[in-house]
Amino acid sequence: xxxxxxxxxxxRNAEPPTEEPARQYYxxxxxxxxxxxFTQKQGRSPxxxxxxxxxxxxxxxxxxxTGILSRIGYEMTDTExxxxxxxxxxxxxxxxxxxxxxxxxxLNGYQKKNPRMMIALCGxxxxxxxxxxxxxxxYPFVNLIFGTHNLYKFAELLHTxxxxxxxxxxxxxxxxxxxxxxxxxxxIVEALPAKRKYAFKSGVNIMFGCNNFCSYCIVPYVxxxxxSREPEEILREIRMLANDGVVEVMLxxxxxxxxxxxxxxxxxFAQLLQKIEAVxxxxxxxxxxxxxxxxxxxxxxxxxxxxKICKHLHxxxxxxxxxxxxxxxxxYTKEQYLLLIEKLRAAMPDISITTDIIVGFxxxxxxxxxxxxxxxxxxxxxxxxxxxxxxxxxxPAAAMEEQVPEDVAKHRFDRLLSxxxxxxxRKAMRYTGSVQSVLVEQVNTQDxxxxxxxxxxxxxxxxxxxxxxxxxxxxxRLTECRGFYYIGEVx
Numbered sequence: 001x002x003x004x005x006x007x008x009x010x011x012r013n014a015e016p017p018t019e020e021p022a023r024q025y026y027x028x029x030x031x032x033x034x035x036x037x038f039t040q041k042q043g044r045s046p047x048x049x050x051x052x053x054x055x056x057x058x059x060x061x062x063x064x065x066t067g068i069l070s071r072i073g074y075e076m077t078d079t080e081x082x083x084x085x086x087x088x089x090x091x092x093x094x095x096x097x098x099x100x101x102x103x104x105x106x107l108n109g110y111q112k113k114n115p116r117m118m119i120a121l122c123g124x125x126x127x128x129x130x131x132x133x134x135x136x137x138x139y140p141f142v143n144l145i146f147g148t149h150n151l152y153k154f155a156e157l158l159h160t161x162x163x164x165x166x167x168x169x170x171x172x173x174x175x176x177x178x179x180x181x182x183x184x185x186x187x188i189v190e191a192l193p194a195k196r197k198y199a200f201k202s203g204v205n206i207m208f209g210c211n212n213f214c215s216y217c218i219v220p221y222v223x224x225x226x227x228s229r230e231p232e233e234i235l236r237e238i239r240m241l242a243n244d245g246v247v248e249v250m251l252x253x254x255x256x257x258x259x260x261x262x263x264x265x266x267x268x269f270a271q272l273l274q275k276i277e278a279v280x281x282x283x284x285x286x287x288x289x290x291x292x293x294x295x296x297x298x299x300x301x302x303x304x305x306x307x308k309i310c311k312h313l314h315x316x317x318x319x320x321x322x323x324x325x326x327x328x329x330x331x332y333t334k335e336q337y338l339l340l341i342e343k344l345r346a347a348m349p350d351i352s353i354t355t356d357i358i359v360g361f362x363x364x365x366x367x368x369x370x371x372x373x374x375x376x377x378x379x380x381x382x383x384x385x386x387x388x389x390x391x392x393x394x395x396p397a398a399a400m401e402e403q404v405p406e407d408v409a410k411h412r413f414d415r416l417l418s419x420x421x422x423x424x425x426r427k428a429m430r431y432t433g434s435v436q437s438v439l440v441e442q443v444n445t446q447d448x449x450x451x452x453x454x455x456x457x458x459x460x461x462x463x464x465x466x467x468x469x470x471x472x473x474x475x476x477r478l479t480e481c482r483g484f485y486y487i488g489e490v491x
Contacts, residue, residue, distance in 0.1 A: 024192060031155060
């Protein structure tokens with residue numbers, strides 16, 4: 001019902017509601033007053049730019065932030081020379097933080113040219129107290145800072161920031177910086193606006209936070225503990241998406257396999273998938289990320305039986321050495337991981353399996369690395385995201401002894417990447433000549449006579465066609481494999 005609310009009909013002179021999300025719609029209406037005043041004085045709508053950094057969870061958060069700004073009346077733009085710029089930050093690696101600091105210097109220059117410009121920062125990076133203190137001290141021109149736990153309060157926080165401005169509309173400066181960071185929360189606020197990047201597919205949060213505490217990872221500290229959405233709320237959202245033309249959903253969580261454990265009436269991830277499969281209009285179901293320690297036989301069987309769940313599983317390995325996995329606090333062994341692969345391939349022989357691998361973790365020996373190479377040879381991944389270990393302040397791994405020298409780690413990384421790419425290219429060729437269903441996603445960026453889409457297993461396909469094919473699922477004969485993508489023709 002909230003999607004149908006007319007903000008102009010909300011009584012903005014009344015006391016703000018105490019319950020969510022009604023409270024946030026009230027503040028959207030209040031901000032809309034400010035937008036109308038700006039538009040009248042400037043002869044145009046204020047422009048807003050949301051810059052997203054990081055994972056697909058962040059991407060979905062950015063769609064919500066964009067949706068709120070759009071409902072308020074901002075004109076969305078891709079240029080950072082806007083009236084309101086919001087960075088939705090990532091902090092998985094130190095260089096992600098450094099990138100933000102660098103961009104803030106650029107934004108300061110834009111703000112000097114446009115005194116009405118406001119700058120906001122949110123997301124995982126803002127959950128670090130040292131970061132917020134550095135911004136407060138070194139970047140006083142930033143107007144608004146909030147974190148991951150109170151993202152739903154964006155409209156309310158924006159209202160506060162807007163009315164910290166002086167009569168001319170220009171920010172007052174450091175003294176008016178609005179900061180609202182929560183250490184944790186158990187709240188999940190539903191029914192906020194979202195503006196999707198794609199009309200035909202959408203991410204859907206099924207849970208938030210993480211309980212795993214891998215020793216290299218900052219996520220549990222900035223995203224908080226696991227909180228699962230109620231299944232009926234998830235289904236309500238997916239039905240609305242289907243009614244709006246969405247044919248593919250990506251279920252999002254830091255560890256989707258542990259979905260439902262904290263609910264009053266526990267529901268397994270496999271049971272949730274079975275409910276989603278029954279939603280009419282949805283043709284494809286994807287999910288990420290899966291943690292090996294929680295991958296159940298029930299989930300494997302649900303995937304095997306399903307006509308809608310894509311036969312693609314992203315299953316992070318991180319290391320092929322059981323000793324390094326122990327140091328990473330991954331809670332499974334090399335042998336347990338291999339058993340999962342055997343079960344998956346027995347149930348779905350043609351399943352596409354992709355992974356994440358970290359090279360150069362503290363204590364990794366040449367023998368440990370050889371075990372990782374051995375796992376890559378044995379599993380035969382369709383593709384892998386490979387990373388050099390990045391020391392992350394605030395994680396247990398950062399304090400570990402036996403940090404691997406950079407040159408040694410880089411040499412290992414190059415060897416791993418070569419092995420992964422060789423196997424992936426060989427595996428990709430097995431589909432050449434076959435007919436596969438492809439969801440067309442966009443006009444090809446290199447050749448406007450082509451469109452680009454994805455197969456069920458997430459492989460990229462380029463084929464002849466126009467923009468009218470976007471959002472449709474078509475049968476395509478794969479005529480040529482070019483390493484990591486296919487050329488095809490509609491049959």
